[in-house]
Amino acid sequence: MRTFKFNREIMALMANRYGVHVIINRDYFIEAGMHPDDFVDRSFSIKADRTIIIGIYNNPEKELISFFHELAHILYPDYNERETWREGIKIAERNQLIFDADTLKWAIEQCDSYKPPNSKK
Numbered sequence: 001m002r003t004f005k006f007n008r009e010i011m012a013l014m015a016n017r018y019g020v021h022v023i024i025n026r027d028y029f030i031e032a033g034m035h036p037d038d039f040v041d042r043s044f045s046i047k048a049d050r051t052i053i054i055g056i057y058n059n060p061e062k063e064l065i066s067f068f069h070e071l072a073h074i075l076y077p078d079y080n081e082r083e084t085w086r087e088g089i090k091i092a093e094r095n096q097l098i099f100d101a102d103t104l105k106w107a108i109e110q111c112d113s114y115k116p117p118n119s120k121k
């Protein structure tokens, strides 16, 4: 995918299209007292507020696929983690955004290593 210079524009467009809010603010995590382990290469969604909070990514494709994953969490609240990754990728495809194989592989790894926020390690 070559459009990643425009991640912010894409996320703003999608947020408008699907009726969600997006927070992209690195200070958010620092102010919340979070550890980098909790917000690097990770994003979050607050379903009740239809809000997506984008973590910090070095790779823009990872950022964007994570955005679509969180979007799917909001649009399909009954889906499990795996279904949500799959649906997020489908939503992206419906919007002409196709991820590279490396990014899809990373998404599968995220899915396989997922632990719910309150689970004990």
Ligand SMILES: [Zn+2]
Pocket (backbone or CB within 6 Å): 069, 073, 081, 084
């Ligand atoms: Zn998830």
